[in-house]
Amino acid sequence: MADRTLSSKLFAAAKEVIPGGVNSPVRAFRNVKGDPFFVQRARGCRIWDVDGNEMIDYVGTWGPAILGHAPSAVIDAVHQASKEGLSFGIPNRHEVEMARMIRDYVPSVEKVRMVNSGTEATMSAIRLARGYTGRDKIVKFDGCYHGHVDSLLVAAGSGALTFGQPDSAGVPADLAKLTITVPFNRPDLIEEVFATQGHEIAALILEPVPANAGLIFPGEGFLQLLRDLTSQHGTVLIFDEVMTGFRLARGGVQERVGITPDLTAMGKVIGGGLPVGAFGGKAEIMDMLAPDGPVYQAGTLSGNPLALAAGIAQLKEMERLDGWRRLEEIGQLFEDGVRETLRELGRDLAFNRIGSMFCLYFTEGAINNVDDVKKSDFEAFRKFFWAALERGVYFAPSQYEAGFISLAHGPGDIEKTTDITREALKIALA
Ligand code: HOZ
DSSP states (O other): OOOOHHHHHHHHHHHHHSGGGSSSGGGGOGGGTSOOOOEEEEEBTEEEETTOOEEEESSGGGTTOTTOBSOHHHHHHHHHHHTTOSOOSSOOHHHHHHHHHHHHHSTTOSEEEEESSHHHHHHHHHHHHHHHHTOOEEEEETTOOOOSOGGGOSSOOHHHHHTTOSSOTTSOHHHHTTEEEEOTTOHHHHHHHHHHHGGGEEEEEEOSSOOSSSOOOOOTTHHHHHHHHHHHHTOEEEEEOTTTTTTTSTTHHHHHHTOOOSEEEEEGGGGBTBSOEEEEEOHHHHTTBTTTSSBOOOOTTTTOHHHHHHHHHHHHHHHHTTHHHHHHHHHHHHHHHHHHHHHHHTOOEEEEEETTEEEEEEEESOOOSHHHHTTSOHHHHHHHHHHHHHTTEEOOSSTTSOEEOOTTOOHHHHHHHHHHHHHHHHHHHO
């Protein structure tokens, strides 16, 4: 057994002063019925805990670390920017550069505003959609997670689903009833919602590839149906690409599938590991924001020069390294290893992968929505997680979370991961 004495001591101390000992619930490892380790440092595809245990990391700080941890180009950019000041609260040149990059990358974005997290991005996007349409209702899908926004903590995924709290306490019932929820990949049900309430719906928000209940693919024609329904009813279509944006392609899922939302919420990769979010889309809608329009939205640290310097450097490095194409190759290598292992073991577990994101489900058959994910054998997942961690591979500590591959995962790392996955699966499925 790996020695985790210092992590245990820190966790005990943390629980005395931090609720649950963590600053975000998924870090508490409760889905795998254990205690988290505390990180000492991270570099490339590896992390080391405070007890000196080394792990190949497939969480990548939940998505931002697309180049791997602590890439020198990003660290240098932050260092350079820091020499000019840490925060100004007044426009700076990095904001213009980042906005131009986002507009160039993301097909639907004509104008963009920077915020500090994905939660702020989705929160602001739905307020904007409500202000623009003059309507109150919004639609989301079961198991999609859009950060801890009151209106969106209804049938939510990620930690909310992990801890059996998809509808959070503290969200006023009068607000929650304005959020209509529908199972993902059910064209019949979403059509019915729009047929009966379309004229009242301000926004339809979704992760176009839901990644907070593992990793779920939209069925053939489903995203186009959503585009058509929202266009017909004057509803704002919001793609939450906080996880998928700048990762599954330069321009996110919308570039891959050729479907253009009205607004997009972004984050993670564009922060290079620092706190950044953004939302953008049609100029006609974005111009409703203060100071030009009546929808208020603001932030002292929004457009922070260090955070944007980090994000800009990360995106430039992705370009320089032909990152998206290479990630597809690494992702394929990873997938080949998992599929070969499953064949060897004679097991047909569901495995979804797109680009550098993946999820291995401990259940068989297609995964179309949260109901399918709930069929997973959570005890087998738990055993798999710990067996892999014990051997030096850190996968996300919940069956409801996706895994992330970075450019720092070399062929040797993938090979080692495949070997460890095989051993861990044998233990989990015994
Ligand atoms: N939204 C992230 C992936 N599901 C997790 C971040 C968190 O909740 O800590």
